[in-house]
Amino acid sequence: MLRRPLLLAALATPAIARAQAYPTRPINFVIPFAPGGGTDIIARAIQPAVQEELGQPLAIENRAGASGTLGIATVARARPDGYTMAMTTVSASAVVPPLMNPPPYDILREQTPVALCGTVPLVVVVPNDSPARSFAEFLAHARANPGVINYASSGVATQQHIAAELLSARAGLSMVHVPFRGTGQAVTEVLAGRIQLAMDTLPTYLPHIRAGRVRALATTMPQRVEWLPDLPTVAESGFAGFDANVWYMVIGPGGLPEAVTQRWSTGINRALNDPAVRNRLRESGFIVGGGSPADAAALLRRDAERYAAVIRAAQVRLD
Numbered sequence: 388m389l390r391r392p393l394l395l396a397a398l399a400t401p402a403i404a405r406a407q408a409y410p411t412r413p414i415n416f417v418i419p420f421a422p423g424g425g426t427d428i429i430a431r432a433i434q435p436a437v438q439e440e441l442g443q444p445l446a447i448e449n450r451a452g453a454s455g456t457l458g459i460a461t462v463a464r465a466r467p468d469g470y471t472m473a474m475t476t477v478s479a480s481a482v483v484p485p486l487m488n489p490p491p492y493d494i495l496r497e498q499t500p501v502a503l504c505g506t507v508p509l510v511v512v513v514p515n516d517s518p519a520r521s522f523a524e525f526l527a528h529a530r531a532n533p534g535v536i537n538y539a540s541s542g543v544a545t546q547q548h549i550a551a552e553l554l555s556a557r558a559g560l561s562m563v564h565v566p567f568r569g570t571g572q573a574v575t576e577v578l579a580g581r582i583q584l585a586m587d588t589l590p591t592y593l594p595h596i597r598a599g600r601v602r603a604l605a606t607t608m609p610q611r612v613e614w615l616p617d618l619p620t621v622a623e624s625g626f627a628g629f630d631a632n633v634w635y636m637v638i639g640p641g642g643l644p645e646a647v648t649q650r651w652s653t654g655i656n657r658a659l660n661d662p663a664v665r666n667r668l669r670e671s672g673f674i675v676g677g678g679s680p681a682d683a684a685a686l687l688r689r690d691a692e693r694y695a696a697v698i699r700a701a702q703v704r705l706d
Contacts, residue, residue, distance in 0.1 A: 409468075409469055409646070409647055409650060410441055410442070410443040410469060410470065411443070412443060412470065413443055413444045413445075413446050413470075414441070414443055414444070414445050414446065414469065414470050414471075414472060415446050415448055415470060415471045415472070416430065416434070416445040416446060416447050416448065416472055416473070416474070417448050417450055417458045417459070417461060417462055417471065417472070417473040417474075418430050418447055418448065418449045418450070418458065418473070418474055419450055419451065419455040419456070419457065419458025419459050419473060419474075419475060419476075419479050420449070420451050420455055420458070420476075420479075420541060420569045420570065421449055421451040421541075421568060421569025421570070421571050421572065422449050422569075422571060423569065423570055423571030423574065423591070424541060424569060424570030424571060424588065424591055425476075425507055425570070425588035425590045425591055425633060425635065425673075426455075426474055426475075426476055426635060427449065428590050428591075428671055428673075429474065429504050429505050429590075429635045429668065429673060430447060430474040430635075431447065432664055432667050432668055432671070433504060433655060433658040433659065433664060434447065436654070436657060436658030436661050436664055437651075437654045437655060437658050440653065440654030440657055440658070441650065441651075441654055445472075451568050451569045452568060453483075453487075453491070453542070454478060454479065454483045454541070454542030454543055454544055454545050454566075455475070455476060455478055455479025455483065455541075455542065455545065456479055456483050456484055456487065456491045456492075457491075458473060458479070459473055459475055459479045459480060459484075459491075459492065459498070459638075460491040460492055462498075462638065462639065462640055463491070463492035463493075463497040463498060463640055463641065464492075464497075464640070465640045466640065467499070467639065467640040467641065467642040467643045467644065468644075468647070469639060469643060469644070469647035469650075469651070471639070471640065472501075472637060472638070472639050472651065473637070473638050473639075474504065474635060474636070474637055475498075475635070475636050475637075475638050476545075476546070476633055476634065476635055476636075477546060477632075477633055477634050477690050477694070478542075478544065478545040478546045478549075478633070479545075480494060480498055480636065480638065480687060481494055481687055481690045481691040481694060482544055482545070482546070482549065482690075482691075482694045482698070483542075483543075483544045483545065485691075485695065486544050486698065486703070486704070493641070494687070494691055495687070495688065495691070496641050497640065497641040498638045498639075498640070498641055498687070499638060499639045499640060499641055499642065499643035499648060499680075500636055500638055500680055500683035500684040500686070500687050501636070501637040501638055501639060501643075501648055501651045501652050501655065501680055501683060502636065502637050502651070502652045502655040502656060502659075502676070502677065502678060502679070502680065502682075502683055503634060503635075503636050503676035503677065503678055503682065503683050503686060504635045504636060504637060504655060504659065504675075504676045505634070505635050505659075505668055505673035505674060505675055505676045506632055506633065506634045506635070506673070506674045506676060507588045507589050507590055507632060507633050507635075507672055507673055507674065508588075508589050508606045508607050508608040508612055508631075508632050509546065509547065509550050509586045509587060509588060509589070509606065509607040509631050509632065509633065510586070510587065510588075510589045510592055510593075510596070510603050510605070510606050510607070510615070510618075511525075511584070511585075511586050511603070511604045511605040511606070511607070511621070512577065512584070512585050512586075512587070512592050512595075512596070512601045512602060512603050512604065513525060513577075513583060513584055513585075513601065513602050513604060514577055514578070514579075514580040514582075514583065514601060514602070515580075515599070515600065515601060515602055516580050517583060517602060519602075519604065520602070521604060522604040522605040522619060522621070522624050523624065525584070525604055526558055526560070529558075529560045529561075529562060529584075530558075530559065530560060533560075533561035534561050534562075534563065535563075535583075536560070536562040536563065536583045536584055537562070537563045537565050537581075537582050537583050537584070538551050538562050538563070538564060538565065538582065538583065538584040538585060538586070539565050539566075539567060539573035539576060539577060539582045539584070539585045539587070540564065540565075540566050540567070540573065540585075540586075540587075541566070541567055541568070541569050541570045541573060541587075542566050542567070542568070543564075543566050544698070544703055545566075546631060546632075546633045547573075547585070547586050547587050547588075548564060548566065548703070549631070549694070549697065549698065549703060550586045550607055550631035551564070551584070551586045552564075552703055553629070553631065553697065554586070554621065554626070554629070557626050557629070558626070562584065565582060570587060570588070570591050573585060573587065574587075574591060574592070574595070577601060578595065578600055578601065586607065586631075588633050588672075589606070589612065589614065589615075589672035590671040590672040590673055593614060593671065593672045596615070603615060603618055604618075605618060605619050605620060605621045605624060606618055606619075606620050606621070607620065607621050607629065607630065607631040607632065608620065608630060608631075608632055609622050609628075609629075609630050612672075614672050634676070634686065634690075635673075635676070636676075636683055636686070636687070637651060637655055638683075639651070648680050649680070652679060652680050655677075656677050656678075659675055659676060659677045660677070
């Protein structure tokens with residue numbers, strides 16, 4: 388009869404062997420928003436380098452809906468074997484799920500944070516036909532026209548929605564929220580002038596700002612961003628402490644084996660340290676991330692707590 392330590396070692400050997408052999412087939416890489424937004428941009432930027440590290444293709448699947456939670460729920464319910472992974476955001480993984488009844492997944496138990504890939508500020512943009520040529524002019528116009536300004540987001544309780552609601556509360560504005568299934572649809576409506584405002588990720592709008600297709604009025608991080616150094620922040624425009632950004636993180640299902648988590652973390656960090664990838668992300672408006680799974684887990688927990696307090700104060704609800 389095998390002694391208990393030897394028996395446990397024998398039982399563990401197949402699992403260890405599987406982890407060491409991982410991956411042996413293509414991996415499903417879920418993007419929980421439609422193509423064209425920041426999540427899609429950063430996922431496709433790291434995809435080639437991560438594929439090279441893992442030795443298997445990452446099959447990207449855009450699974451939009453329910454403010455990103457539809458796609459992340461498929462990952463949370465998947466087998467924790469490393470063959471279903473996702474690029475998530477602060478809203479999809481930390482902000483929206485607790486607002487849903489019932490929550491689609493436990494944000495701390497059914498997600499395994501792997502690595503932070505990047506962070507971006509939000510930028511306040513208006514169509515070119517807007518009467519507002521500065522952030523101050525926009526505030527004056529919105530206050531003079533309560534209930535007239537429509538603003539876009541990629542879903543209820545996403546970072547874009549929360550940032551706009553926080554601004555409305557602090558500035559005394561009355562605006563109408565128009566949620567879309569993804570950022571791409573929102574951009575189309577803003578460019579066409581059918582939506583009067585968006586507070587969205589800088590990479591999404593930076594090409595349109597540079598091309599003169601929309602007008603940027605402010606950014607939402609405490610300091611000005613290097614890509615638009617002449618653009619003021621919301622904080623310096625009379626709203627001290629205003630800070631809203633979006634982070635992008637690779638996650639797997641809860642209970643992802645440590646060996647698989649570390650393999651992904653190594654691949655992502657190598658991708659983010661590749662000069663070509665770093666330059667591509669920086670040129671698109673991303674603050675490049677990196678770090679360990681423990682760092683990513685601490686960020687997820689911190690922002691889950693922080694935004695729970697913000698949502699309560701702003702009284703954001705899923706109607």
